[in-house]
Amino acid sequence: MDTQSETLLAGRKGLIVGIANQHSIAYGCARILRRCGAELAVTWLNDKARPHVEPLARELGAPIAMALDVEQPGAMEAVFDEVRERWGRLDFVLHSIAFAPAADLHGRVTDTSREGFARAMDVSCHSFTRMARLAEPLMAGGGTLLTMSFHGAAEVVPHYGVMGPVKAALESSVRYLASELGPSGIRVHAVSPGPIRTRAASGIASFDELIDDARRRAPLAREVEIDDVGSLCAFLVSDAARAITGDVHYVDGGFHIIA
Numbered sequence: 588m589d590t591q592s593e594t595l596l597a598g599r600k601g602l603i604v605g606i607a608n609q610h611s612i613a614y615g616c617a618r619i620l621r622r623c624g625a626e627l628a629v630t631w632l633n634d635k636a637r638p639h640v641e642p643l644a645r646e647l648g649a650p651i652a653m654a655l656d657v658e659q660p661g662a663m664e665a666v667f668d669e670v671r672e673r674w675g676r677l678d679f680v681l682h683s684i685a686f687a688p689a690a691d692l693h694g695r696v697t698d699t700s701r702e703g704f705a706r707a708m709d710v711s712c713h714s715f716t717r718m719a720r721l722a723e724p725l726m727a728g729g730g731t732l733l734t735m736s737f738h739g740a741a742e743v744v745p746h747y748g749v750m751g752p753v754k755a756a757l758e759s760s761v762r763y764l765a766s767e768l769g770p771s772g773i774r775v776h777a778v779s780p781g782p783i784r785t786r787a788a789s790g791i792a793s794f795d796e797l798i799d800d801a802r803r804r805a806p807l808a809r810e811v812e813i814d815d816v817g818s819l820c821a822f823l824v825s826d827a828a829r830a831i832t833g834d835v836h837y838v839d840g841g842f843h844i845i846a
Contacts, residue, residue, distance in 0.1 A: 595825050597624035600674050602666070604630050604655060604718070605683030605735075608639045612735060612783060613683035615813020616820045621647050623821045625679075628670055630655035657684065657714040658706075667721040677725035679824045680718055682734040685711040691749050699749045707749050712757040719764050719775070729772025731824045734761065735816075736777040736835060738843050744797070758835050765833030774832035776823050781811040781839030805840035 601620060605613035606629060617627055628651035631640035637654065644652035651673055655666050670677055691703030715734045722732060739747035740754035758777050765775040782798040802810055819838045822828055837843045 592623055592821075595623040595821060596620060599625040599678040599824065600628070600670075600676065601625050601679040601681065601824070602628045602630075602651075602670060602677060602722075603681050603683075605681070606631065606640050606643060607636060609643060610813070611683070612780060612813050612816050613681060614643055615815075616681055616683070616733075616817040617643075617647055619814055619817030619821050620681075620824065623825075625824070626650070628652070628666075628673075630666060632656055657710055657717070663714070663717055663721060667725070671725060675725075676727070677722055677730060679731040679733065680722050681820060682715045682718055682732070684714065685735070685750065685753075687711070687749050687753070693746075694748065696749055696752065704749060704753075707753045708756060711750070711753045712760060715757060716760055716764065719768065719773075723768065723771065723773065726771065726773050730774070731828075732764065732768075732773065732775045733820055733823060734777055736779040738779060738781075738837070738839065740779070740835075741843070746797070761835070762833050769832055774823075774828070776832065777835045778816060778819060778823070779835050779837045779839065779843070780816045781805065781837075781842050783811055783813060783816075801839065801842045804845050805842035806845070807840035809840055811839055 603613055603617045606617060621627055627647050627649045629644040629647060629649040631637050631654055633654060633656055641652060651669055653666060653669065656662050687707035688703040691699045719732055734757060736754045736758050738744060739751040740758050744751065761775050761777040768775060782801050798810060802808060815838050819836060
């Protein structure tokens with residue numbers, strides 16, 4: 588990374604939500620954002636995840652590192668309160684969390700339970716809207732909100748199940764948030780990576796086949812890496828993307844353009 592890249596985000600302060608371990612997309616993004624000069628706040632899901640994430644938070648030099656389970660009342664507010672007390676402002680948020688109960692994820696969308704669908708939507712989609720609402724007053728000078736989607740939001744992907752409709756709702760939310768927050772200088776983006784071997788992806792049936800298919804059919808004929816996603820996010824957070832908002836940005840080697 589050259590000197591110019593290392594200062595691309597100097598002085599920016601951002602919240603990273605969704606690091607599970609060193610292989611997670613959120614960590615790849617955090618690593619690149621930090622290399623570009625941003626100061627980061629990092630969260631982990633619960634006590635089980637803490638031993639895996641806390642060392643990464645130290646590596647990233649994160650002055651704020653705490654638990655965040657978006658299903659727990661008050662947990663999200665506590666994180667944003669800490670950001671407000673420590674920094675007084677926020678320049679970007681990266682939301683990289685998704686969940687669906689296994690029974691609903693592995694079954695047909697037709698058979699999805701009401702409870703499972705609602706929980707998947709709450710954790711994977713509405714939590715981003717709630718973060719936007721809490722971030723807005725901390726972004727008086729403008730800012731950037733990022734969330735992670737997948738090609739299954741736009742096309743039927745085998746075994747992706749209920750997460751397809753949920754990610755479609757997330758992408759639609761990005762457009763509406765971009766419209767509503769744009770006058771305040773807040774830009775909103777969905778990033779759609781190709782298949783990446785993460786712990787979250789391991790819950791999708793036949794995921795190795797999905798990766799093999801993407802590598803075989805994508806024009807660039809290579810697997811996407813977490814740093815590839817991080818590089819795109821660094822650009823979107825930077826002033827170089829100041830005229831871009833409300834879209835879905837693919838980083839998948841061109842796989843999404845192939846029928």
